[in-house]
Amino acid sequence: MFDVFGRWYKRKFSDPDSAMLLLLIVLISVVLAIWGGLLMPVLVAAIIAYLLDWPVVKLCNLGSGRLLATTGVLMSFIGLCVLTFVGLVPVVTQQGINLIKESPAIWEKGQQWLLHLPEEYPDFVQVGHIQQMLQGVNEHIVGVGETLISASFSSLADIAAILIYCILVPLMVFFMLKDKQELLDNISRILPRERRLIKQVGSEMNLQIANYIRGKVIEIIIVGSVSAATFAIMDLRYALLLGVLVGFSVLIPYIGAAVVTLPVAIVALFQWGISPEFWYLMVAYGIIQALDGNLLVPLLFSEAVSLHPVYIIVAVLFFGGLWGFWGVFFAIPLATLVKAVFNAMATEPEPSEQQAAS
Structure with a gap:
């Protein structure tokens, strides 16, 4: 061993x-x-x-x-x-x-x-x-x-x-x-001369985090605006507040969408009860979430953040518990950093670099 x-x-x-x-x-x-x-x-x-x-x-x-x-x-x-x-x-x-x-x-x-x-x-x-x-x-x-x-x-x-x-x-x-x-x-x-892997991690992070941050800002604006407009058209109370919550929920993949569904459903139930209006709203909300996950996210991020959903959820839980709101906000970039480090550690140096090191 x-x-x-x-x-x-x-x-x-x-x-x-x-x-x-x-x-x-x-x-x-x-x-x-x-x-x-x-x-x-x-x-x-x-x-x-x-x-x-x-x-x-x-x-x-x-x-x-x-x-x-x-x-x-x-x-x-x-x-x-x-x-x-x-x-x-x-x-x-x-x-x-x-x-x-x-x-x-x-x-x-x-x-x-x-x-x-x-x-x-x-x-x-x-x-x-x-x-x-x-x-x-x-x-x-x-x-x-x-x-x-x-x-x-x-x-x-x-x-x-x-x-x-x-x-x-x-x-x-x-x-x-x-x-x-x-x-x-x-x-x-300040950095040491032996920084081949540091450069490799830095270049990978620069590409992925830049695309991630820009994509998330655009996604928040689009999802929040569409949700608020949909809620307002359907005459749901607190439409702007709930639209903002839905927009910011995309910061926490999977978990955010599940959590923000609760206040939307509660407000709709209190306003309309179990009625056709309630089900129309929930169907519209489900369509927004489906379009976000299956159309908007692939279009904005492409392969920028190619992480398995399990890794994303673990990163949100771990970094959120460690640093609170900022840990949740930067969970995916931090998970991408961990992945880049593992990728860099898994690569073998070139023969010339091995000879120089020896």
Whole structure:
């Protein structure tokens, strides 16, 4: 057993490039584990700069200077964010507040429907079981409400963090875009010379993550807009709020679509009951999800992120449990990074590189 492990270790890590790749991954993991919270604004700025680099490069190819292109793209991005915040956030927030105010009535109607089940299906459902289940759910709801209230007071301290994101992140994005080549050259000087596998992983990640981020932004906009428009046309209450939820649900493949179905179905049930309108809405929602999974995703992503669904779900659960919202948001890029590392470790160096290493 130990001989097998020793041969595997010698085959993989006798190559200096493999050792340097492993050392770099360990160092980055330690830094993120210890100072991840402090470095989060830098990471967010790097992701935004990575997203905005594509239009900057396109403008530069058309003859614009790097400074002018960076300024124009960044100002357009900030203006779009402000317009979204001013035009969309207040409406969504108000609809969310109204939905929270109406939740007790929705829950009361749901309890009445559950208590009527024993009368309709006496052979399958008993009153005692329903009452016991409702009592447990009510106790859990009370506990969740207390947690939310305490969290709302404790979140007042996060105003300083919001100011940091609003002021420092745009500044960092500007300099990351404007001085991109200078920053990359500085990082290149720090990296070791044995970086064949580091370059291989970096090039694979650059292609896949760039396509993934751009594709996800487009997918969120299309799915959210189509869902909100469909809900509004069918006269569903809280159409914009639910459309935004459906749009952001695509960030978590498979799990997000399943979770967001619940509030859509609950609101429709409370508004219409078990009626043709309810089923029309659920059919329309199912068509949107089917078109997203079978048409939009293949069209946007192609082979950019070729991960098995099991790996995607495991990545969402693992990185989400490790880093919360940001872990869920970057679960697929992080899973792609893991895959790229394994692919790089599985490749054998060229004979000339083996001789140089020896």
